[in-house]
Amino acid sequence: MALIFRRKTVYQILFAASFTFLALLTSYARAQTVLLNVSYDPTRELYRDINKAFLAQRAAEKKPPVVIRDSHGGSGAQARAVIDGLDADVVTLALSADIDAIAQRSQRVAADWQSRLPNKAVPFSSTIVFLVRAGNPKGIKDWDDLAKPGVAVVTPNPKTSGGARWNYLAAWGYAEKKFSGDDAKIRDFVGRIYKNAPVLDSGARGSTVSFAQRGVGDVLIAWENEAYLADIEFGKGKFEIVTPSISIRAETPVAVVDANVDRKGTRDVAEAYLNFLWSDTAQAIAAKNYYRPVKPEAAAASDLARFPKLELLTIDGDFGGWAKAQATHFGDKGIFDQIYQPSR
């Protein structure tokens, strides 16, 4: 029996294969400054717009072009990936505790990261609102209605999701005001809300998909920007946004990952990118994407008018900062572990 293939054919195949391989390899190795932004789940649409504006500005200033890459996932999971070596130039996460985790566990971010940018490194914030089904069949108006029996609440797991921690703290803050600091009553109230949760997804986007696409639950506790986005994506009139009387200012901070930018020599671009977030252009884009800008004067009045006025608690003013809130509420055997027992 002859060889499996003719020798000439074999050489031809080998040549073609190695050529394709090299072509593919070189297409990846093209020398160009690449900036990697590691962000949390719901910011995909926001940073797509911001990247476009940033590149346009650089082009207008005749600076060399850069390629911006994005990675999105649960805020905690993304921080974990950066600690494990995901080569991020900048991190734009859902809460400062996650950037603190990177700073402490890997020393890739300098410990003073929050003081290096204006406004404690928070370019825009959001808050927590409710999304209910059209006509609000369960008559949900405020946090009290979420603790009532028979209301199915959709919220992600505070252990893995940054947004979920804001959700939890907003509920806690409301209860603290309502029961004027009576710890047992507060725990009972927040515990009843989580008893109403049929499932805890691992990330904010997962919860939104559960609620909006799969039809789980009566009310979704969500980022304000995520609620508006879902409202648009799934067609007006399918959902309603309900703003509670009290919520929390969800501050989403940003930082340059020092160790990575110094190794790659991308510090200039990374810092320019983050500074750009405070520019009038980026602030207006943020407002357009339903994030509350720190410089409202830069945003369009019509965009700002969409944000309802409500009482906003702050993490530093009302919960003693993230380090404390994280340890008390979300640490191992913290209050969340004590009040939440998944129903079997």
Add this chain to the structure above:
Amino acid sequence: MSDTLVNATHGDRQRVAPARAKTHSRRHTPVTGEGPWARRLLIALAIAFLALFLLMPLIVVFTEALRAGFGAFFDALAEPDALAAVRLTLMVAAIAVPLNLVFGIAAAWAIAKFEFPGKSFLVTLIDLPFSVSPVVAGLVYVLLFGAQGLFGPWLQSVGFQVIFAVPGIVLATVFVTFPFVARELIPLMEEQGTGDEEVAMTLGASGLQTFLRVTLPNIRFALLYGVLLCNARAMGEFGAVAVVSGRIRGFTTTMPLHVEILYNEYNSVAAFAVASLLALLALVTLAAKAYLESRYGDALASRTPR
């Protein structure tokens, strides 16, 4: 999964044949005889099950992908991130499959043609990727090559990124697809024995000549079959790749990961367009597999008749 299905139908065919032969003598109850109604009911049940759980999802993928028309379908596929995902998937397969082809032949050859201590341990080791969860496979590489891992600091110092980059994705894919070629070859080569090779050697062929002109032709179709399966899994792998990918859009997202990202962005037409490409790949693999089986079934199962 497809493997067991094929085996099951083979088994059925063998079982059904004698049963039919015995229906001549109506009065005698056949050994494996069920009443005609029971038989029909069982067949109907099986077909209904297949239609519901295999055929319908497949149809749904394509209808969802084409919901907004062919224009939107092709737009979704021509999008740069989708193209990058396709290119990355092809590249990963182009590296992982040849590697496993070489490793698989080497392992199967050693196991089938030689006796050595620790042989059964090697066989078990080859099966390991089948039994380990892909998530664990991915995490193992994070622990080895991640920044906090065993080789992480050293890799960082020489400036080579493994995890959250293409090399990590290739490694994870090689790991999960390792057994396909070897598993396909070992039983065949064991059955073929070493007779042909001994004859070739006696007639004065060198080791390499024997391998190229005797061993390789004997296993070529089983090899092709293994490569097909290996390729299908390499392109479709999600779990292990998801752990080591870092989800950088247009750079470390393979097609299965890109499907998930698009779905989470409420872009279900694009998600299912990419998913339909993967489904198409599966169908092509199945067709090639069926063709090989019908045409070269003997060569796949046992030695080639001369």
